[in-house]
Amino acid sequence: MERTARLNILIVKLSSLGDVVHAMPAVQDIRRAFPQANIDWVVEKGFAPLVQRCEGVRRVIPCELRRWRKAPFAVATRTQWKTFKTELQAEAYDAVIDLQGLTKSALVAWLVRLAPGGKRYALANRTEGSGYEAPTRWVADVALRIEPHVHAVQRSRLLCAGALGYALPADEIYGLHPQAGHERVALGTLTARPSVALVHGTSRADKQWPAAQWVALAKWLDAAGYDVALLHGTDEEQARSEAMARAMPHAVVWPRLALDALTDALAGCAGVIGVDSGLSHIAVALDLPHVQIYNFDTAWRTGPVDRARQRCVYAQPTPTVEAVCQAWLAVTGRAS
Numbered sequence: 001m002e003r004t005a006r007l008n009i010l011i012v013k014l015s016s017l018g019d020v021v022h023a024m025p026a027v028q029d030i031r032r033a034f035p036q037a038n039i040d041w042v043v044e045k046g047f048a049p050l051v052q053r054c055e056g057v058r059r060v061i062p063c064e065l066r067r068w069r070k071a072p073f074a075v076a077t078r079t080q081w082k083t084f085k086t087e088l089q090a091e092a093y094d095a096v097i098d099l100q101g102l103t104k105s106a107l108v109a110w111l112v113r114l115a116p117g118g119k120r121y122a123l124a125n126r127t128e129g130s131g132y133e134a135p136t137r138w139v140a141d142v143a144l145r146i147e148p149h150v151h152a153v154q155r156s157r158l159l160c161a162g163a164l165g166y167a168l169p170a171d172e173i174y175g176l177h178p179q180a181g182h183e184r185v186a187l188g189t190l191t192a193r194p195s196v197a198l199v200h201g202t203s204r205a206d207k208q209w210p211a212a213q214w215v216a217l218a219k220w221l222d223a224a225g226y227d228v229a230l231l232h233g234t235d236e237e238q239a240r241s242e243a244m245a246r247a248m249p250h251a252v253v254w255p256r257l258a259l260d261a262l263t264d265a266l267a268g269c270a271g272v273i274g275v276d277s278g279l280s281h282i283a284v285a286l287d288l289p290h291v292q293i294y295n296f297d298t299a300w301r302t303g304p305v306d307r308a309r310q311r312c313v314y315a316q317p318t319p320t321v322e323a324v325c326q327a328w329l330a331v332t333g334r335a336s
Contacts, residue, residue: 296314
């Protein structure tokens with residue numbers, strides 16, 4: 001394709017939070033290869049505020065497939081589905097790229113209206129540690145095979161490069177930007193010291209780090225001159241945040257924030273320490289000093305790789321507090 005072509009390109013990446021963040025560098029690659037392209041993105045409604053912060057995305061098309069599946073015949077579902085289809089088909093696309101690889105994303109790609117000569121692109125195979133369902137390649141006009149042992153970010157980048165025919169740039173850019181001046185809104189602070197955000201919540205219990213170790217880490221950070229902020233996305237995580245905060249010096253439990261406001265808030269922190277979760281991946285996208293904690297040897301697939309300001313710490317059954325502290329000193333340039 002010509003670099004000067006004014007292409008209409010649709011990205012289909014519906015969920016989850018970490019996966020959505022991992023798809024952002026592919027958008028930046030497309031922008032560099034085709035500066036005149038219009039890039040739209042279909043995503044679950046809850047993640048739409050974050051995608052709207054991704055540089056180069058012209059239009060975000062929200063859907064609620066997760067909720068609609070629970071009541072497919074309800075009047076509200078039928079009405080909202082009709083509205084979604086109308087918005088999805090308002091534009092004809094030269095390229096539709098399914099980065100999800102699941103039946104639900106294949107359905108969305110199938111519904112899209114193509115421009116003359118337009119094509120649907122998708123993965124031809126499963127990659128390690130990622131979900132994959134056959135309809136994604138049945139719907140595609142072109143299904144591209146990707147090396148199975150590949151990082152989640154690289155998988156999306158390779159698929160887009162193969163679909164649109166450009167060489168993959170050497171550097172990895174997320175293009176996620178906070179809105180200036182909104183970093184401290186409604187968060188509350190205890191002192192004038194910098195804050196480190198602690199991301200303890202994750203969708204899998206076996207990815208969690210023990211509460212006692214979070215408390216020990218907070219005490220170490222306090223001695224190093226930091227306050228801590230505890231984040232939560234569910235009632236259970238909020239209760240855990242509040243319990244841990246009572247045992248921590250200079251700890252604030254943030255209110256539950258929409259993803260755009262949370263991005264702004266994280267951007268105002270000195271850095272983030274967290275488990276393998278979507279919020280930790282936002283920290284990577286913002287290029288904050290960040291330590292990501294792994295109980296499993298899966299950092300090669302989802303963690304920050306070759307990034308000076310971020311580091312993964314892995315051990316079984318869990319990394320030690322000392323290991324996490326040493327990693328923090330390394331990413332902040334304070335290691336001896």
